[in-house]
Amino acid sequence: MLNRKVATVMTSLAAAAPTLAYESTYNLPVGATDVSARVYGLHMMMFWVCIAIAIVVFGVMIYSIVKFRRSKGAVADQTLLHSTKVEIVWTLIPVLILIATAIPAARTLIVMEDTRNSELSIKVTGYQWKWHYEYIGKGVNFYSSLAADSNEARQLKSGIDPHGVKDYLLNVDNPVVVPVNTKIRVLLTGNDVIHSWWVPDFAVKKDAIPGFINEAWFKSNKVGRFTGQCTELCGRDHGFMPIVVEVRSKEDFAKWLADKQAAAKAATSGEVAPTATAMTTPAAATTAAL
Amino acid sequence: MAHADTHALHAADHHDDHKPHGIGRWLFATNHKDIGTMYMVFALIMFFIGGAMAMVIRLELFKPGMQFVDPGFYNSLVTSHALVMIFGAVMPAFVGLANWMIPLQIGAPDMALPRMNNYSFWILPFAFTLLLSSFFTAGGGPAGGWTLYPPLSLQAGDSFPLTIFAIHMMGASSIMGAINVIVTIMNMRAPGMTLLKLPLFCWTWLITAYLLIAVMPVLAGAVTMLLTDHYFGTSFFNPAGGGDPVMFQHIFWFFGHPEVYILILPAFGIVSEIIPTFSRKPLFGYDAMVYATASIAFLSFIVWAHHMFTVGMPLAGQMFFMMSTMLIAVPTGVKVFNWTTTMWKGSLSFEPPMLFALAFLFLFTIGGFSGLMLAIAPADYQYQDTYFVVAHFHYVLVPGAVFAIMAGVYYWLPKWTGHMYSMTLAKWHFWVSTISVNVLFFPQHFLGLAGMPRRIPDYNVQFTDWNMVSSIGGFVFGLSQLLFVAVIIQSARGGPKATAKVWDAEPLGLEWTVPSPAPYHSFSDAPEVH
Amino acid sequence: MAHAPTSSDNSKYYIPHGSPWPIFGSVALFVLMSGAAMTMEGANNGPSLLGAGFVLIFTLLFCWFRTVINESEAGTYNLHVDRSFRMGMSWFIFSEVMFFAAFFGALFYARNFALPWLSGAGAKHLTPELLWRGFEGVWPSNGPLKVGPRADGSFETIPALGVPAVNTLLLLTSGLTVTIAHHALRAKNRAVLTTFLLATVLLGFLFVFLQAREYHEAYTELGLQLGTGIYGSTFFMLTGFHGFHVTVGAIMLLVIWFRVLRGHFTPDRHFAFEGVAWYWHFVDVVWLGLYIFVYWL
Numbered sequence A: 001m002l003n004r005k006v007a008t009v010m011t012s013l014a015a016a017a018p019t020l021a022y023e024s025t026y027n028l029p030v031g032a033t034d035v036s037a038r039v040y041g042l043h044m045m046m047f048w049v050c051i052a053i054a055i056v057v058f059g060v061m062i063y064s065i066v067k068f069r070r071s072k073g074a075v076a077d078q079t080l081l082h083s084t085k086v087e088i089v090w091t092l093i094p095v096l097i098l099i100a101t102a103i104p105a106a107r108t109l110i111v112m113e114d115t116r117n118s119e120l121s122i123k124v125t126g127y128q129w130k131w132h133y134e135y136i137g138k139g140v141n142f143y144s145s146l147a148a149d150s151n152e153a154r155q156l157k158s159g160i161d162p163h164g165v166k167d168y169l170l171n172v173d174n175p176v177v178v179p180v181n182t183k184i185r186v187l188l189t190g191n192d193v194i195h196s197w198w199v200p201d202f203a204v205k206k207d208a209i210p211g212f213i214n215e216a217w218f219k220s221n222k223v224g225r226f227t228g229q230c231t232e233l234c235g236r237d238h239g240f241m242p243i244v245v246e247v248r249s250k251e252d253f254a255k256w257l258a259d260k261q262a263a264a265k266a267a268t269s270g271e272v273a274p275t276a277t278a279m280t281t282p283a284a285a286t287t288a289a290l
Numbered sequence B: 001m002a003h004a005d006t007h008a009l010h011a012a013d014h015h016d017d018h019k020p021h022g023i024g025r026w027l028f029a030t031n032h033k034d035i036g037t038m039y040m041v042f043a044l045i046m047f048f049i050g051g052a053m054a055m056v057i058r059l060e061l062f063k064p065g066m067q068f069v070d071p072g073f074y075n076s077l078v079t080s081h082a083l084v085m086i087f088g089a090v091m092p093a094f095v096g097l098a099n100w101m102i103p104l105q106i107g108a109p110d111m112a113l114p115r116m117n118n119y120s121f122w123i124l125p126f127a128f129t130l131l132l133s134s135f136f137t138a139g140g141g142p143a144g145g146w147t148l149y150p151p152l153s154l155q156a157g158d159s160f161p162l163t164i165f166a167i168h169m170m171g172a173s174s175i176m177g178a179i180n181v182i183v184t185i186m187n188m189r190a191p192g193m194t195l196l197k198l199p200l201f202c203w204t205w206l207i208t209a210y211l212l213i214a215v216m217p218v219l220a221g222a223v224t225m226l227l228t229d230h231y232f233g234t235s236f237f238n239p240a241g242g243g244d245p246v247m248f249q250h251i252f253w254f255f256g257h258p259e260v261y262i263l264i265l266p267a268f269g270i271v272s273e274i275i276p277t278f279s280r281k282p283l284f285g286y287d288a289m290v291y292a293t294a295s296i297a298f299l300s301f302i303v304w305a306h307h308m309f310t311v312g313m314p315l316a317g318q319m320f321f322m323m324s325t326m327l328i329a330v331p332t333g334v335k336v337f338n339w340t341t342t343m344w345k346g347s348l349s350f351e352p353p354m355l356f357a358l359a360f361l362f363l364f365t366i367g368g369f370s371g372l373m374l375a376i377a378p379a380d381y382q383y384q385d386t387y388f389v390v391a392h393f394h395y396v397l398v399p400g401a402v403f404a405i406m407a408g409v410y411y412w413l414p415k416w417t418g419h420m421y422s423m424t425l426a427k428w429h430f431w432v433s434t435i436s437v438n439v440l441f442f443p444q445h446f447l448g449l450a451g452m453p454r455r456i457p458d459y460n461v462q463f464t465d466w467n468m469v470s471s472i473g474g475f476v477f478g479l480s481q482l483l484f485v486a487v488i489i490q491s492a493r494g495g496p497k498a499t500a501k502v503w504d505a506e507p508l509g510l511e512w513t514v515p516s517p518a519p520y521h522s523f524s525d526a527p528e529v530h
Numbered sequence C: 001m002a003h004a005p006t007s008s009d010n011s012k013y014y015i016p017h018g019s020p021w022p023i024f025g026s027v028a029l030f031v032l033m034s035g036a037a038m039t040m041e042g043a044n045n046g047p048s049l050l051g052a053g054f055v056l057i058f059t060l061l062f063c064w065f066r067t068v069i070n071e072s073e074a075g076t077y078n079l080h081v082d083r084s085f086r087m088g089m090s091w092f093i094f095s096e097v098m099f100f101a102a103f104f105g106a107l108f109y110a111r112n113f114a115l116p117w118l119s120g121a122g123a124k125h126l127t128p129e130l131l132w133r134g135f136e137g138v139w140p141s142n143g144p145l146k147v148g149p150r151a152d153g154s155f156e157t158i159p160a161l162g163v164p165a166v167n168t169l170l171l172l173t174s175g176l177t178v179t180i181a182h183h184a185l186r187a188k189n190r191a192v193l194t195t196f197l198l199a200t201v202l203l204g205f206l207f208v209f210l211q212a213r214e215y216h217e218a219y220t221e222l223g224l225q226l227g228t229g230i231y232g233s234t235f236f237m238l239t240g241f242h243g244f245h246v247t248v249g250a251i252m253l254l255v256i257w258f259r260v261l262r263g264h265f266t267p268d269r270h271f272a273f274e275g276v277a278w279y280w281h282f283v284d285v286v287w288l289g290l291y292i293f294v295y296w297l
């Protein structure tokens, strides 16, 4: 099918110039996963379909505006009233176009929803206004909040120029660290209100809803630092709970995990891990907040 | 379409044309034109209030860093901006146009239920007093977004019940207005005006009214559940008690998606009146237009969850809602193609109503295209809750719905006041608005794609440039609306006398058979329609 | 509806001249709503404002309806106007249907989606494991935390075969009696008309009375309250709004009854009667839905 070809072409084109798209201030990133590249391809496919239709439709409109002006002596053709034939044609053509675009979209959707066979599960809990990450079965968990320098600069009339702050509003104290080329499953929930966990480079965005567990997954092909933000209005500081995911090589990740586990062991002698209590009664927390 | 016979008019009665005097004329009004005027004035005031909030939003977003407002107050501004614009500006403006034009277009003496007509208007100022007064309560105005999602919306302070009850009142007003429109169109048509001779503005309003009656009560139900969850311990949206916050979203969007067509169908109707007039050619494919409108209305009930692709719906649900949403492009396309073909081989001239209608045609279509992109579920994962969505809906709402309202006002204003207005001034308004509205909203597509979430008061420096451009566009667009007001005031106060036909064309429809200004009482004796 | 009506013999479509009631009604609504809001937020003068709002609303209803009834009795409304009233009433009832649809929708959603998901159905299989250990949401449910008045979170439901069945019979009978009254009105049989109309009113109030007793029992003995999780929420909101509508309907029927006693209505002109009868049937149908989906299934 033509459109799938277009999609593949766009995807490969995009993949050929990843850095260019990554830096873009006007388009989606191609991203760091196969899924994100597919989504980018879908996005560009739809974009070009719209452009093509726009050229035809706007072309006819502009032609009419230029050609059939009364000031140029145009006389209206009063016989042009209706035609069942053209109505059918311009109903069917869009239907066909839409079917052609829906097919690759549906395929991608099926892939995105398939969370089976993941190698690492991280439970992500949205709080007003920070994230909590728990590496399931690994004994590691921590909160992740807006970095201190950003937080200082973003206060009303702080007088601090955001341009001088490193990764202003896109930096946290404790980033999530994950291994490269590994299928990571995120299990999302909210502690108080609904939040939404979005990392554009993974094309992952899923709501973190109190009382329910939502699933999403990603498998990064690249090592690097990827940022995202909360994308569901969650109150006063909704704009200030960013996400930072650090994708490291498998060895680096193992080392990081071991360090964290050791630190956690040392700490548990005194205090209870926050999640042990945090999520047992999310609703109680919710009602208390009401 | 309707060809009218004017002779009945001049036999009109003598005593009936005197207007009531003083403030009572407005407070106790039962005349569809007076009520229509009040609706229009109210809508304009609300447009300025909502616009002023938007200006503060754009000011805060002009550059990164928090300069002017507290983040909580910012959220209140965004929430109220949307509620005011949708329920205070666009919907009442359409009801005002319906009040003025439907009786004139169908040859009726007035709206079918005149007292209820006045009730549905007067509820509105009080409803918005409630809503806006919440800004002065402890905790400030409603700040959960116009979508009022729980549990966040339940965290509000004193503003909470005020918002809920204001919405109840707006809903009651809309339902009464809609009942009035349906009854008027179904029961008050002049003899010979069959349904398939009905002007398209009436058709689109008729279908809009059905939508309103079907979904406003659902919104009332949704906010009532919020109210009881907040005060009476119910668990509709509380998972601990077996409820689900996402259930609110389903109920809300079951209202919300038809609502966006409520905001656009009458606009389609206005454009379908204007384009034929200034193309000097009847509308192409009248029947197809009617069926397309009905199909859009029908489909609007089965697409709601496209606002919720990221909530974790089952795969089958996402598939269904993706495909049904895409289908809406088909009847909408039929409309766009018919408008275009109406201009084809026409004899076009470009008075202000036509200019606004043309801008509508182009810019609404652009908004429709971005809507179609949003409908692609996997891609929507990237767009959802970013400025790409903000760009989409402002394109369909501002150069869509609002421009159509302006086109309608410019089209019928001389019929209302009896005076022509300054074409030059109106064209200035058009050009400044059309250019600046694109400067305002086009860059927001880029912002969204590059990763800027919506509903945030501050952002990373990478988004600075496009935000500045957008804000500048916003200020210019806002200021240019003062020209609109100037034109209206000018035409209300005086100016060259308008003829019955007003336009240098042969506009179809009964409203052009009565003198300008239209007599205080419309067709006391029904005209014959052939 | 194909064409516009030909106006009846007597005259033109009646357009009332200025009326004070709409603006009065808007003020009344405003007072009522601000009163309710202030009451809910615990403001001191909230209840008195709320009370004033109710007084104003009842005054409004009384005055507005009186105006309309007087106009009607004076023969102001021709058949054309009558038809507007009928259409208006039908669409109003439709809007009420949609209001109930929202709550039926909530019930349906809670039972078929929310509870199964909370218990781990489909893609939400980790929900009970990570959040609500061991929860199995079987209807009737008050959720994983067993939200409700009793310490152990238990509650009982009202069996469908008890009072609800009686109530179903009452309402169905009342639908019948109002229809008989209507036929009697058409047949100019005043005695049957007044008796059966009164019977309808009484059946209506009896229904409300039994319903109130059920509520009392639910609150005091069954542990079933508005706050009893999602079951209590849907149960009381649905049956509560229905009961409210029955009350309103019965009051309207009572007004109609008094009008009949005064000799209002003729065999072919009695819109008010019919409008209220439609409303009553609507209330009836909603109850059938309730009986099936709330009490029975």
Ligand code: HEA
Binding pocket: A050, A053, A057, A093, A094, A095, A097, A098, B147, B260, B261, B263, B264, B306, B307, B325, B326, B328, B329, B330, B332, B333, B334, B336, B364, B365, B366, B367, B368, B369, B370, B371, B372, B374, B375, B376, B380, B383, B384, B385, B389, B392, B393, B396, B397, B400, B401
């Ligand atoms: C007037 C209001 C209006 C209108 C008319 C529309 C029209 C459409 N909208 Fe829009 N929408 C909104 C107002 C409106 N919307 C608002 C307010 C929101 C945000 C709410 C919030 O979250 O606050 C929103 C959000 C929104 C979303 C959710 C985005 C998100 O939050 O992630 C989606 C997703 O599918 C969507 C889709 C569409 C589609 C497919 C149409 C279609 O009807 C468009 C159809 C038109 C065309 C396609 C153009 C003309 C057609 C042709 C020329 C024919 C040929 C074309 C093809 C075959 C491609 N809209």
Ligand code: HEA
Binding pocket: B047, B048, B049, B050, B051, B052, B054, B055, B057, B058, B078, B079, B081, B082, B083, B085, B086, B090, B144, B145, B146, B147, B390, B394, B397, B398, B401, B402, B440, B454, B455, B456, B457, B474, B475, B476, B477, B478, B479, B481, B482
């Ligand atoms: C019909 C509906 C409608 C209309 C007409 C508008 C009109 C405008 N909107 Fe609105 N908007 C919404 C509906 C609408 N909007 C909705 C539904 C939302 C989502 C809310 C939510 O997230 O919950 C939203 C959100 C929204 C945002 C996103 C906020 C955020 O997510 O953080 C922004 C930001 O730019 C914005 C801007 C504007 C601007 C600049 C206009 C302009 O077109 C306004 C122009 C009008 C005027 C300016 C008034 C007239 C002129 C004067 C007052 C003279 C004085 C002028 C100056 C001082 C310059 N709107």
Ligand code: CUA
Binding pocket: A126, A127, A129, A194, A195, A196, A230, A231, A232, A233, A234, A235, A237, A238, A239, A241
């Ligand atoms: Cu958390 Cu927005």
Ligand SMILES: [Cu+2]
Binding pocket: B256, B257, B260, B303, B304, B306, B307
């Ligand atoms: Cu929608």
